[in-house]
Amino acid sequence: xxxxxxxxxxxxxxxxxxxxxxxxxxxxxxxxxxxxxxxxxxxxxxxxxxxxxxxxxxxxxxxxxxxxxxxxxxxxxxxxxxxxxxxxxxxxxxxxxxxxxxxxxxxxxxxxxxxxxxxxxxxxxxxxxxxxxxxxxxxxxxxxxxxxxxxxxxxxxxxxxxxxxxxxxxxxxxxxxxxxxxxxxxxxxxxxxxxxxxxxxxxxxxxxxxxxxxxxxxxxxxxxxxxxxxxxxxxxxxxxxxxxxxxxxxxxxxxxxxxxxxxxxxxxxxxxxxxxxxxxxxxxxxxxxxxxxxxxxxxxxxxxxxxxxxxxxxxxxxxxxxxxxxxxxxxxxxxxxxxxxxxxxxxxxxxxxxxxxxxxxxxxxxxxxxxxxxxxxxxxxxxxxxxxxxxxxxxxxxxxxxxxxxxxxxxxxxxxxxxxxxxxxxxxxxxxxxxxxxxxxxxxxxxxxxxxxxxxxxxxxxxxxxxxxxxxxxxx
Numbered sequence: 001x002x003x004x005x006x007x008x009x010x011x012x013x014x015x016x017x018x019x020x021x022x023x024x025x026x027x028x029x030x031x032x033x034x035x036x037x038x039x040x041x042x043x044x045x046x047x048x049x050x051x052x053x054x055x056x057x058x059x060x061x062x063x064x065x066x067x068x069x070x071x072x073x074x075x076x077x078x079x080x081x082x083x084x085x086x087x088x089x090x091x092x093x094x095x096x097x098x099x100x101x102x103x104x105x106x107x108x109x110x111x112x113x114x115x116x117x118x119x120x121x122x123x124x125x126x127x128x129x130x131x132x133x134x135x136x137x138x139x140x141x142x143x144x145x146x147x148x149x150x151x152x153x154x155x156x157x158x159x160x161x162x163x164x165x166x167x168x169x170x171x172x173x174x175x176x177x178x179x180x181x182x183x184x185x186x187x188x189x190x191x192x193x194x195x196x197x198x199x200x201x202x203x204x205x206x207x208x209x210x211x212x213x214x215x216x217x218x219x220x221x222x223x224x225x226x227x228x229x230x231x232x233x234x235x236x237x238x239x240x241x242x243x244x245x246x247x248x249x250x251x252x253x254x255x256x257x258x259x260x261x262x263x264x265x266x267x268x269x270x271x272x273x274x275x276x277x278x279x280x281x282x283x284x285x286x287x288x289x290x291x292x293x294x295x296x297x298x299x300x301x302x303x304x305x306x307x308x309x310x311x312x313x314x315x316x317x318x319x320x321x322x323x324x325x326x327x328x329x330x331x332x333x334x335x336x337x338x339x340x341x342x343x344x345x346x347x348x349x350x351x352x353x354x355x356x357x358x359x360x361x362x363x364x365x366x367x368x369x370x371x372x373x374x375x376x377x378x379x380x381x382x383x384x385x386x387x388x389x390x391x392x393x394x395x396x397x398x399x400x401x402x403x404x405x406x407x408x409x410x411x412x413x414x415x416x417x418x419x420x421x422x423x424x425x426x427x428x429x430x431x432x433x434x435x436x437x438x439x440x441x442x443x444x445x446x447x448x449x450x451x452x453x454x455x456x457x458x459x460x461x462x463x464x465x466x467x468x469x470x471x472x473x474x475x476x
Contacts, residue, residue: 016370016373016374016412016413017373017410018372018373018410018458019372019373019374019410019456019458019459019461019462020263020372020458022374022408022410023458030461031457031458031461032457034281034457034460034461034464035265035457035460035461037281038255038265038274038277038460039254039255039265039267040255041054041273041277041280042254042255042267042268042269042270042273042277043254043255045112045269045273046152046154046168046171046250046268046269047116047154047155047248047250048089048112048113048114048300049088049089049155049156049246050154051112051269051273051276051298052085052088052089052090052091052112052298052300053085053088055091055112055276055280055298056083056085056091058280058284059081059083059091059093059280059284060083062081062284063081064081064082064083064093065080065081065082065083066082066083066084066085067082067083067084067320067323070082070327071323071327074327075327075328075329076096076324076327076328077096078096078097078098078289079095079096079288079289080095080096081093081094081095081096082094082095082096082324084320086310086316086320087309087310087316088156089112089113089300089310090112090297090298090299090300090310090316091112091296091297091298092295092296092297092298092316092317092320093280093283093295093296094293094294094295094324095283095286095287095288095289095290095293095294095295096293096324097289097290097291097292097293097294098289098290098291099291099292099293100328101293101321101324101325101328101330101336101340102325102330102336102339102340102343103292103339103340103343104292104293104339104340104341104342104343104344104345105292105293105294105295105321105340105344105345106290106292106293106294106295106344106345106346106470106471106473106475107295107296107297107344107345107346107347107431107436108279108282108283108295108296108297108346108347108349108467108470108471109279109296109297109299109312109346109347109348109349109427109431110272110275110276110278110279110296110297110298110299110349110350110442111272111276111298111299111300111301111302111303111306111312111350111427112272112273112276112298112299112300113138113139113300113301113302113303113304114139114268114269114271114272114273114303114449115137115138115139115140115141115271115303115449116137116138116139116141116248116249116250117135117136117137117138117146117151117205117207117248117249117250118135118136118137118138118246118247118248118249119133119134119135119136119155119242119245119247119248119249120133120134120135120136121242121243122134122239122242122243123135123242123247124209124224124227124228124239124242125224126221126223126224129211129213129223130208130210130211130223131208131209131210131211131223131224131226131227132206132207132208132209133178133206133207133209133249134203134206135205135206135207135249136202137202137205138248138303138304139303139304139449140303140449141449141450142196142449142450143200143201143202143205144196144199144200145450145451146180146205146451147180147181147182147200148179148180148181148182149179149180149251149252149451150170150177150178150179150251150252150253151170151177151178151179151180151207151249151250151251151252152168152169152170152171152175152177152178152249152250152251152252153167153168153169153170153178153247153248153249154167154168154169154170154247154248154250155167155245155246155247155248156245156246156247157235157237157241157242157244157245157246157247158244158245159236159237159241159244160240160241160244165235165236165237167235167247170252171252171253171254177252178207178208178209178249179207179208180204180205180206180207180208181208207249209227210223210224210226210227210230211223212226213225213226214226214229250268250269251268251451251452253268254267255267258454263456263457263458264454264455264456264457265454265455265456265457265460266452266453266454267452267453268451268452268453269453270351270443270445270453270454270455271350271351271445271448271449271453272302272349272350272351272442274351274442274443274445274455274460274463275349275350275351275442275443275463276298276349277464278349278443278460278463278464278466278467279296279298279349279467280296280298281464281467281468282296282464282466282467282468282470282471283296283467283471285468286468286471286472287471287472290471290472291474291475292475294471297312297317299311299312299317299427302350302426302427305425306427306430312427312430312431313430318337318341318434321337321340321341322334322337325337325340338435341434341435341436342434342435342436344434344436344437345396345399345436345437345470345475346428346431346432346436346437346438346439347438347439347440347441347466347467347470348390348426348427348428348431348438348439348440348441348442349441349442349463349467350426350427350428350440350442351442351443351444351445351448352369352376352378352414352416352440352442352443352444352445353369353416353417353422353424353444353445353448354369354370354371354444354445354446355368355369355370355371356446356447361418362417362418362421362422363415363417363418363422364415364418364419367413367414367415368414368415369412369413369414369415369444370412370414370444371444371445371446371454371455371456371459372456372458372459373410373412373444373459374409374410374411374412374458374459374462374466375409375410375411375412375441375442375443375459375462375463375465375466376411376412376413376414376441376442376443376444377397377400377411377412377413377414377439377440377441378413378414378415378416378439378440378441378442379391379392379397379413379439379440380392380440381416381423381424381425381426381428381429381440382423382425383416383422383423383424383425384419384420384423386423387423388423388425388429389423389425389428389429390426390428390429390431390432390438390439390440392437392438392439392440393437395437396437396438396439397439399473399475400439400441400470403469403470403473404466404469406469406473407465407466407468407469407472407473408465409462409465409466409469410458410462411462411466412444414444426440428440441466442463443455443459443460443463444456444459445459
């Protein structure tokens with residue numbers, strides 16, 4: 001955001017510009033290189049487990065060390081870089097600051113999970129000489145978007161003896177893919193009279209996985225037997241192993257450039273891995289020994305309410321901060337923990353809806369976020385009367401304005417749709433429950449929750465630049 005000046009040299013009129021108009025040639029090159037790195041991150045992060053591990057691997061390459069390393073040493077000092085991979089699906093990174101930890105942290109919190117199809121506990125069945133997987137959809141998706149597109153299978157199988165098998169099938173050069181069938185137009189007359197919300201029941205989202213009977217078997221389910229034999233040959237699995245598996249159906253294919261000018265990115269999972277990657281790069285590139293401790297949280301389960309022991313509503317975050325306080329020698333970690341949180345500042349790093357001119361009437365255009373105009377601040381979340389949201393304080397927002405403008409971050413303000421229509425939740429209110437100053441701040445994207453979401457490369461880059469400037473800023 002840039003502001004015109006009046007005769008008294010004070011801001012007169014807000015002017016939200018396209019990010020392209022705010023960068024010189026060299027920064028444009030930097031932005032395009034960042035976009036390539038982000039696409040590569042997406043390609044290695046098709047599930048939250050893969051995303052967390054990819055982020056952890058990058059953190060280790062940047063000098064972060066597991067918390068266990070510092071526990072063996074028995075102490076922490078300013079500049080130490082701490083990494084905590086929590087249950088394989090959430091990640092926290094800390095760069096210890098010069099100030100005492102009880103004086104607070106600078107926190108950027110994003111999430112790694114995204115809408116998808118999870119395999120049911122016993123997923124494999126046969127019907128009319130075809131084999132299918134039963135699924136249970138995860139998060140808020142439009143079911144019809146998952147029909148007749150190439151699908152991949154990813155996940156983790158833990159066998160009864162404790163051995164772990166990682167499954168990845170559908171993105172390799174010679175891999176098969178899977179697909180959910182759809183009804184042809186000639187037979188869809190009754191289907192087309194139903195409401196969209198009723199026409200595609202969740203129980204029908206069953207990918208087709210095989211049609212060839214196994215050789216030499218007289219079993220009634222010879223097609224199902226083909227799949228079980230294949231899984232056993234490739235992964236040593238039996239059908240019982242599905243009971244302790246976490247397998248996901250996701251769109252096949254990798255991140256792609258969109259447009260003649262290659263100015264946009266299309267990919268699965270950009271909500272919220274576009275912000276997760278920006279947070280990751282932000283802490284990598286921020287000051288090595290900051291004044292205040294820097295922290296990023298990459299959490300799981302946001303799309304289903306942040307429940308479970310890897311979601312933001314659990315106590316994994318405060319538990320890890322308590323461990324840091326203990327290593328720093330605090331006798332009363334409980335009080336110090338509360339002081340730390342109460343003095344912390346936080347960006348809830350989640351995407352927002354970019355206005356789509358193909359669907360007018362969805363936004364108040366004077367308070368909408370637009371693709372191409374940089375990272376978006378969203379003062380409050382929730383829906384219909386701000387219910388279920390967090391509302392940022394103006395003192396914090398004033399400091400952010402100063403921070404972003406000094407760093408030449410292209411930013412904008414917006415709401416998640418018009419009143420009584422839009423709205424949505426993030427992890428902001430959960431972090432605010434710790435008495436932190438929190439505001440939603442993330443990338444505007446198009447087609448949110450679709451199997452192929454779209455973002456502007458400029459917005460992805462400005463989100464990174466925003467998080468880095470927040471972590472580097474001299475907060476008084």
